[in-house]
Amino acid sequence: MKFTQDWFSHNIPNFEFCMSALETKQDFLEIGCFEGRASVWMLQNGLDPDGKLTCIDTFQGSEEHAAMGLNLNELFDTFKQNIEEGKVADQVVEGIRATSYEGLARSIHLGDRYDFIYVDGSHTAPDVMTDACMAFGLLKQGGIMLFDDYLWNHVPGILHRPKLAVDLFVTLFSEKAELLMLGYQLAVRKI
Numbered sequence: 367m368k369f370t371q372d373w374f375s376h377n378i379p380n381f382e383f384c385m386s387a388l389e390t391k392q393d394f395l396e397i398g399c400f401e402g403r404a405s406v407w408m409l410q411n412g413l414d415p416d417g418k419l420t421c422i423d424t425f426q427g428s429e430e431h432a433a434m435g436l437n438l439n440e441l442f443d444t445f446k447q448n449i450e451e452g453k454v455a456d457q458v459v460e461g462i463r464a465t466s467y468e469g470l471a472r473s474i475h476l477g478d479r480y481d482f483i484y485v486d487g488s489h490t491a492p493d494v495m496t497d498a499c500m501a502f503g504l505l506k507q508g509g510i511m512l513f514d515d516y517l518w519n520h521v522p523g524i525l526h527r528p529k530l531a532v533d534l535f536v537t538l539f540s541e542k543a544e545l546l547m548l549g550y551q552l553a554v555r556k557i
Contacts, residue, residue, distance in 0.1 A: 367406065367448045374403040380512065380551045385412040387546060387555070388481055389508045392417045395473070395480040397466045397497055398487035398514075399423040402445045405459070406452030412482070415455035420478070421445075422462045422469030423487070466493070470500040479506045486514035494531035502539060505556045511543075516552040 381404075385391070391414045399405050399421040413419055425442035442463060449459045462469040466487045483501045488494060498513070505511055513532050520526075532552055536543060543554040 367451050368444055369401050369403050369448065371401065372403065373400075374407065377404075377514065377551060378407065380547060380549070380553070381407060381412065383547060384482065384510050384512050384553055388412075388510055390414075390481045390506075393478070393480045393482075393506075394419045395478075395483045395501065395504065396421045397423075397470070397483070397485050397501065399425075399445055399461070401441065402448040402452070404484060404486065405445075406448055408482075408484070409449070409453045409457055409459070413457060415457065418458040418460065420460045420462065420473065420480075421449075422464060422466050424465055425461075425463055466497050467500070470497065470504070473504055474500065478504055480504050481506055481509045483509070483511045484514065485511060489515060489518055489520075489526055489528055491525050491527055491531040494528045495535060498531065498535040502535075502543070502556070507556055509556050510546065510553055511556070512547075512551060512553045514551055516548075517550045 391412055394408055394413050396405055405419060405421055409419060425445060453459055483505055485497050485501060487497055501511060515528050516532050518528050542557060544557050546555050547553040
């Protein structure tokens with residue numbers, strides 16, 4: 367597999383916790399996939415051998431990636447190659463090249479439902495709030511939604527604080543979402 371960045375490995379204990387708390391592991395959704403490092407981990411360590419992983423990403427990177435000088439011309443091809451090498455048994459992976467809004471709207475229209483949703487797309491509060499609200503409706507009862515970068519603050523300005531959106535989401539959905547984990551990442555279970 368070909369990975370140029372590792373923004374995931376330090377989160378493995380959180381993923382292991384979420385996987386152990388899941389009742390079923392048949393359908394997963396990932397918002398923001400980059401090269402597929404988290405995707406491959408979920409395929410090999412969480413998702414059922416005959417499960418489905420849906421990945422939504424523009425595969426064009428973000429302003430943060432541009433500022434790092436990353437060459438993202440072959441990002442989608444790299445993602446697809448890593449997925450092909452990483453998946454096991456009869457797993458199905460669907461890569462949706464779209465904004466999270468477009469990809470989530472498609473899933474809503476199709477009536478998709480997920481056991482686990484990983485929110486790791488945009489770092490702007492309005493985008494995170496939109497992703498959270500749209501994705502929560504797709505989460506099965508008892509399913510878990512894990513937010514990455516809850517405490518992220520690498521770009522100046524309040525709108526670049528995922529915490530602002532996640533805190534508001536958790537407050538607004540407090541009667542439907544049980545807090546499972548709070549740290550650099552945050553996880554809730556749909557009740």
